[in-house]
Amino acid sequence: MHNFHCHTFLSDGVLSPIELLRRCEALGYQTVAIADHVGAAMLEFTIEQVTRDCDLANAHMSLFAIPAVELTHVPPATIPELASRAKQAGARLVVVHGETPVEPVAPGTNAAAVACADVDILAHPGLLSLEEAATARANRVFVEITARGGHSLTNGHVAQVVRQAGGEWVLNTDAHEPGDLIDRAFAERVLRGAGLTDAEVRRTLNDTPRELRRRAGRT
Template identity: 40%
Template sequence: MIYDLHTHSTHSDGMLIPAEVARTAQVQGYLGIALTDHVDSSNIYQVLQANLKFKEWFNKSSDDFKVIVGVEITHVNPKDIAPLTKIARDNGADIVVVHGETISEPVASGTNRAAIEAYVDILAHPGLISYEDACCAAENNVYLEITTRKSHSYTNAHVANMAGKAGANLVIDNDAHSPSDFVGSEKAFKIMLGAGISDNEIKNIINNNKIIFEKAVGGKNG
């Protein structure tokens, strides 16, 4: 059983409204999700407001499956990551994710380091992250993401290797945009094995997701 800390709804580029995202994940065996729609300076307030209102309504009537709300700061100038992170936190975000330097999209060089130095919670699909940046992530307690999502997953083995050398913590997420993106616990386990991650470390990663999720639920009254 697993928590997913990186999902998208129609409030950015996902295919499903928030209620559909939550229900799809629950049916697939997840225990809870974070809605982390893409944001930049143009939409951060609107996206947070909409998803936080959904969270308030949903969690009141759901006992065994909860939603938390964050943002995925995406394709912005690296200099804008820190101020946008502050805006997100000041406006109720439970977690802050940054769209890392995946090899499949033209993300600005320096995004990984800027996110880490902004003390975000999760650096998503950080691509060919450097050892130096992985060390900085370890020092700043920024979690690096192992992803199940298509081309973003090409560098999972590299991310896991750098995290292991640097002592950085990992999480496992779907980066779900559609129903088929929720892979479930069994396939997520196999994807991590395929990245060269040991059984014991896989257990730690799954527990990291749980720790982040439960801290957010407890800290913001679910």
């Protein structure tokens, strides 16, 4: 199991970074990227704090811990600058909080995220357009299928439009508390529920994580 999007009490999650990592290790996760919500505020601070516990985990645990951020509710025009700042501050992956159907995310957020070279994952993008999905494919931005309630209302649409564009999905928990961490069987149910074929489910759970791990610096 791999998870490239979850939260700690550095934003609105309940666990410390190291407890989240230990609980994921105990559940058999091989990869965990901690992507707490940030804007211009808290960006460097959050990356610095998360990196300390990721370094600890990488030295002493069996999983690969990745310091990341989720740019959340920032004005779309600021995404390139903030994503670049996050990478300079040491974030190995940048997630953007996309236009979920359940929050007033600024229109244009999806378009700005998929156009940005420093963005790795567009999370829960809601009613993603075919054009945005095509740009995501061209720029190698992974589009998220989410296990999180609410955000997951548009998983079926996201799967369909990304398939049409020839792009790539990533499945994430977007966990905020221990009960949000899922097992492989549930991950497969979420993906099948989004309309993926058996081959697409295998690719999403096996190949996509390898690519994101490479991008974050580990084979």
